[in-house]
Amino acid sequence: MTTPPKPRFKLTRRKMILGGTLAGGALVVGYTATHPMQVAGAVLTAGGPAAEPGSFGPYISVAPDGWVLIVNPQQEMGQGIHAALAAMIAEEMDADWDRVRVVQAPVNFAHYGPQIAGGSNNVASHWDRLRQTGAAARSMFVDAAALRWQVLRRQLTVQDSVVAHPASGRSASFAELIADAAQQTPPQQPMLKQPGEYRLIGTDRVRRKDCRPKSTGRQIYTQDVHLSDMLVAVVAHPPRFGGQLAGFDDSDARKVAGVVDVFAIETGVAVVALNTFAAMQGRDALRLRWDDSAAETRSSPELASWYRDIAAGRVEEDAHSFEERGAIDQPQRGEVFETTFDFPWLAHAPMEPLDCVAQVDGWNVNIWSGSHNASVDQIHAALTARTIPGRINLTVLTAGGSFGRRGVAMSDYVVECVRIAQRTGGRPVKLIWTREDEMAGGYYRPMAHHRVKVVLGSDGYPADWRHHIVSQGLLPFGSNAQNSEGVAGSPYFATAATVDCRITSPSLPVPVSFWRSVGHSHTAMVMEHVIDQLARRAGRDPAEYRRVLYRAAAAERRVAVLDELCRRAGWNTPLEQGWARGMAVHECFGTIVGQVAEVRLDEDRPVVRRVVAVVDCGIAISPDQIAAQVEGSIGFGLSAALYGAVTLRDGIVQETNFDTYPLVRMNEMPAVETYIMPSTRPPTGMGEPAVPPIAPAVANALLALTGEPTRSLPFLTGRGATNADV
Amino acid sequence: MIYTLHVNGEWHRVDDDGQTPLLWVLRDALRLTGTKYGCGKAQCGACTVHLDGRPVRSCSVALADAAGAQIGTIEAVGGAEADAVTEAWVARGVPQCGFCQSGQVMSAVALLRSNPAPTDQDIDLAMSGNLCRCATYPRIRAGIHDAAAALGASRS
Numbered sequence A: 001m002t003t004p005p006k007p008r009f010k011l012t013r014r015k016m017i018l019g020g021t022l023a024g025g026a027l028v029v030g031y032t033a034t035h036p037m038q039v040a041g042a043v044l045t046a047g048g049p050a051a052e053p054g055s056f057g058p059y060i061s062v063a064p065d066g067w068v069l070i071v072n073p074q075q076e077m078g079q080g081i082h083a084a085l086a087a088m089i090a091e092e093m094d095a096d097w098d099r100v101r102v103v104q105a106p107v108n109f110a111h112y113g114p115q116i117a118g119g120s121n122n123v124a125s126h127w128d129r130l131r132q133t134g135a136a137a138r139s140m141f142v143d144a145a146a147l148r149w150q151v152l153r154r155q156l157t158v159q160d161s162v163v164a165h166p167a168s169g170r171s172a173s174f175a176e177l178i179a180d181a182a183q184q185t186p187p188q189q190p191m192l193k194q195p196g197e198y199r200l201i202g203t204d205r206v207r208r209k210d211c212r213p214k215s216t217g218r219q220i221y222t223q224d225v226h227l228s229d230m231l232v233a234v235v236a237h238p239p240r241f242g243g244q245l246a247g248f249d250d251s252d253a254r255k256v257a258g259v260v261d262v263f264a265i266e267t268g269v270a271v272v273a274l275n276t277f278a279a280m281q282g283r284d285a286l287r288l289r290w291d292d293s294a295a296e297t298r299s300s301p302e303l304a305s306w307y308r309d310i311a312a313g314r315v316e317e318d319a320h321s322f323e324e325r326g327a328i329d330q331p332q333r334g335e336v337f338e339t340t341f342d343f344p345w346l347a348h349a350p351m352e353p354l355d356c357v358a359q360v361d362g363w364n365v366n367i368w369s370g371s372h373n374a375s376v377d378q379i380h381a382a383l384t385a386r387t388i389p390g391r392i393n394l395t396v397l398t399a400g401g402s403f404g405r406r407g408v409a410m411s412d413y414v415v416e417c418v419r420i421a422q423r424t425g426g427r428p429v430k431l432i433w434t435r436e437d438e439m440a441g442g443y444y445r446p447m448a449h450h451r452v453k454v455v456l457g458s459d460g461y462p463a464d465w466r467h468h469i470v471s472q473g474l475l476p477f478g479s480n481a482q483n484s485e486g487v488a489g490s491p492y493f494a495t496a497a498t499v500d501c502r503i504t505s506p507s508l509p510v511p512v513s514f515w516r517s518v519g520h521s522h523t524a525m526v527m528e529h530v531i532d533q534l535a536r537r538a539g540r541d542p543a544e545y546r547r548v549l550y551r552a553a554a555a556e557r558r559v560a561v562l563d564e565l566c567r568r569a570g571w572n573t574p575l576e577q578g579w580a581r582g583m584a585v586h587e588c589f590g591t592i593v594g595q596v597a598e599v600r601l602d603e604d605r606p607v608v609r610r611v612v613a614v615v616d617c618g619i620a621i622s623p624d625q626i627a628a629q630v631e632g633s634i635g636f637g638l639s640a641a642l643y644g645a646v647t648l649r650d651g652i653v654q655e656t657n658f659d660t661y662p663l664v665r666m667n668e669m670p671a672v673e674t675y676i677m678p679s680t681r682p683p684t685g686m687g688e689p690a691v692p693p694i695a696p697a698v699a700n701a702l703l704a705l706t707g708e709p710t711r712s713l714p715f716l717t718g719r720g721a722t723n724a725d726v
Numbered sequence B: 001m002i003y004t005l006h007v008n009g010e011w012h013r014v015d016d017d018g019q020t021p022l023l024w025v026l027r028d029a030l031r032l033t034g035t036k037y038g039c040g041k042a043q044c045g046a047c048t049v050h051l052d053g054r055p056v057r058s059c060s061v062a063l064a065d066a067a068g069a070q071i072g073t074i075e076a077v078g079g080a081e082a083d084a085v086t087e088a089w090v091a092r093g094v095p096q097c098g099f100c101q102s103g104q105v106m107s108a109v110a111l112l113r114s115n116p117a118p119t120d121q122d123i124d125l126a127m128s129g130n131l132c133r134c135a136t137y138p139r140i141r142a143g144i145h146d147a148a149a150a151l152g153a154s155r156s
Helices: A036-045 A081-093 A122-149 A174-181 A211-215 A251-255 A276-284 A300-311 A374-385 A412-421 A435-439 A520-538 A542-552 A556-569 A623-642 A694-706 B022-029 B080-092 B101-114 B120-127 B137-150
Strands: A026-029 A060-062 A068-072 A100-104 A157-159 A162-165 A170-173 A231-236 A244-249 A259-265 A268-273 A287-291 A320-325 A335-343 A355-361 A364-369 A392-396 A429-432 A448-456 A462-471 A498-504 A579-588 A591-602 A605-616 A671-676 B002-007 B010-015 B048-051 B054-057 B070-072
Touching: A060 A122, A060 A174, A068 A081, A081 A100, A081 A122, A122 A157, A122 A162, A122 A170, A122 A174, A162 A174, A170 A174, A211 B080, A211 B101, A231 A276, A231 A412, A244 A259, A244 A268, A251 A259, A251 A276, A259 A276, A259 A412, A268 A276, A268 A412, A276 B022, A300 A335, A300 A448, A300 A462, A335 A520, A355 A412, A364 A374, A364 A412, A374 A392, A374 A412, A412 A429, A448 A520, A462 A520, A520 A542, A520 A579, A520 A694, A542 A556, A542 A579, A556 A579, A556 A591, A556 A605, A556 A671, A579 A694, A591 A694, A605 A623, A605 A694, A623 A671, A623 A694, A623 B137, B010 B022, B048 B101, B054 B101, B080 B101, B080 B137, B101 B120, B101 B137, B120 B137
Parallel strands: A068 A100, A231 A429, A364 A392, A462 A498, A605 A671, B002 B070
Antiparallel strands: A026 A060, A060 A068, A157 A162, A162 A170, A231 A268, A244 A287, A259 A268, A320 A498, A335 A448, A355 A364, A355 A429, A448 A462, A579 A591, A591 A605, B002 B010, B048 B054, B048 B070
């Protein structure tokens, strides 16, 4: 089962040229040949320790006091990526993890390539590159010690930043070897450890390093940036998606103490003030007229009904076929199972509402932002300011959550901030979106409708699977694959002679975007809840029914997760009266997560007390952070399942704060147990894949309790887009 | 109008509208940015501070009403309970994005000062006003129990 990791690219001499340079007392190991000043600037902007220009490379430096500084290219938004990527380097370097410091890199394409996060990809995509970087640094220290002591390399050991020669009892720390190590040539093909040799990866030592500043109020987020002479801006956006500004009267707004300026921009009317509250009061005092002639003015039930008509073939819309097998014009005969599902729009609602700081000085633009996709924000900022990306100095800050919202492909709020900053005579501007701005501002997880028709064979397993998804596309190109992932290639098609899966991507003015786990946030609910209903039809246990299909699909990793899940959850053991278990097993971005939820009903309200999760994410880098992501993903997914819905009434968003868009609170959070499958496969991500299974696990428990299937989310409230007329 | 605020043991003169939420006075005028804006209507608890020892949502307290009271923020919260909570948060690895954690810590410290050995139900009551979008709740709960134990009073 072990697949050796394939190098994404080979190290070349040119790429390793920075390795071995020494200045200011620090060893540098990096990849690319770039001007040292750029490198130093990059690090220093990110707040690294003071050093001479040229003393830092893009990834690692070792300070004379022995601390190892790891410059992390990808943004920390809560997912623990800083610890995971640093551990890859530290493991191969045999650095002392307790004396490793991690700092955030600014945007720099030359050093780091694209700095974006999507599909939980960064653990997988950095696995080879960062291990090789760490191994190259280790090798240089070993060469230095071998030379100094006139011994063979293979007689040396390295542990916790100390090189030792056991035969003679000699040892030297990385700090003591810096000058000599810097003279060595970095190896082009450094030897990497086998998984069995790891001393750091996979242990509880790999913990996140930002807990103290985040527990004492000292972590700086974009909201906290303060610059001399800085202004604060808020923007009045159109109340309907697609609406345009028709006119405004700012006479009262300008009378508010502290308001400095009011002006129209592409996205609405900006109010610029000396402080945040003055800007908000100024906005409240605006009199605004909007042109809604091109705006969305429909209500959610009407849109949901349209989606259903499309899937049922009652209205004609183009459909894209994403999976087809067998003679689809000759349906199989047998018992027919048919169902539909409706899902509402969902807001990301990160705890830090959207914000950005920008300062425009001619062609040069300084930006401070919790950028999820910093490389994309840099390009959009340059286009907006009519300059080149190299003139965009983007300082990437830790974000108070994103879940996709800070990674919108059009960089909407960053562009908005730059536009305002172009009008303030060079003064820096902090753009603040209120919670209401964020929730009513679009870029939601799209509404989705699924129509599923399965014909069962005489053995009770699917013989014919028809599936039609209706959901807005997330990107202006392509075939909306993001909203069919999780259905496409499903192991549940294994026994079907005919499979016909289509997606229709209706166009409407409500902007949609990536939301933690993307299409899996609805496809997992459909596939996993349909499977439980099919198992009931066939009179089989849902775990056993899945196992047969996984075996038929040769989905061995799923079988292993399922078996472990049953064992850990006590699947076949009895529960107290009134409680039931439900399960879901889903693959998302290469990671397989199975969950079993223990649920009871308090009147109509599902109460979830315990969730057992089993994870196969390849090699587990940080068991602690994998568990943290599973816990958090279950809370995130449960919030959506129980309450999550953004709805329109006559085009106006009805849910604008946590009173109408509730999240799970302390008293509703289940106990979570996480079990990680042992693996030697290259690691895959954990930021998203534990979100999708929780909704179907709860739905399947409710099915077991009541016999009633779920046909729409959220479970609670009548506000859901689609609950209104179901 | 000029108000006198007593924040973290120091007196400050603030010239502002009396209706200005304490949150924005703390953040913009006094630059105490550890207290966060998350919702503006006492729904999320990210702006929790201590007012005469009680945890309050500073977004919903007017400057005029805060004048004269003892205000404590995350920047200066101290004492045995605060130390125990901070150490438990670090040891448990509580924060993810971290944005709500100032408020969580302020609520947890206030809980432990009034109840040195909270039960799970006490924790539910005291902490349910603080949202965490990353859902770090299991670790917050465990962290409060750890802190209580460290303070020598755990019953769980």
